[in-house]
Amino acid sequence: MPVLEQVLEKNPNQVKLVFKNFPLRNHKSAMPAAIAALAAEKQGKFWEFHDLLFKDYNRLNEQKIKEIAQQLNLDMEKFEKDRKDPRIRAMINRDLSEGNRAGVRGTPTVFINGRLLRNRNPAGFQELIEKALKKPVQ
Known part of the structure; x- marks a missing residue:
């Protein structure tokens, strides 16, 4: 999300982004895509993989997932092995x-x-962040 990038850029020492997976059940490729992104993370390519997945999300399928992995020069043997790791699904x-x-x-x-x-919008994000920064840490 570009707005997140703007907020992180403006507040590099105060803001931390925590990403959580939430593959939608009504999208048949969402879970395989989430698994693939975490497998890519094991090769240091989570965000690149994530961004390419969302760039063409409506045409997402197994072939597209493999194309993205190859495009990022992932070790395909390791990638496929990691995709089968039950810890990723957990x-x-x-x-x-x-x-x-x-x-x-x-x-x-x-x-x-x-x-x-x-x-x-960026102003809404920034407003909430500024309010949060003014509150004492508990």
Whole structure:
């Protein structure tokens, strides 16, 4: 999300981005894509993989996932092995459970210090961040 990049750029020492997987159940390629992104992360390419997945999300399928992995010059043998690692699916399932408990219904969903951000423009992000920075740390 470009707005997140803007906020991180403006607040490099105060803001930390935490990414959680929440593959939508109504998108048949969402879970395989999430698994593939975490497999790519094991080769240091999570964000590049993530960004390419979302660039063409409507045409996402197994072939596209493999094309992205090859485009990023991933070690394909390691990538395929990591995609089968049950710990990756377990991590995604934990993220899904956490998201469900927090009331996440779609993606992307953004929280700032546990508060759901409804105003997704840069000013809305910045306003909430500035409020959060003024509060004492608990």
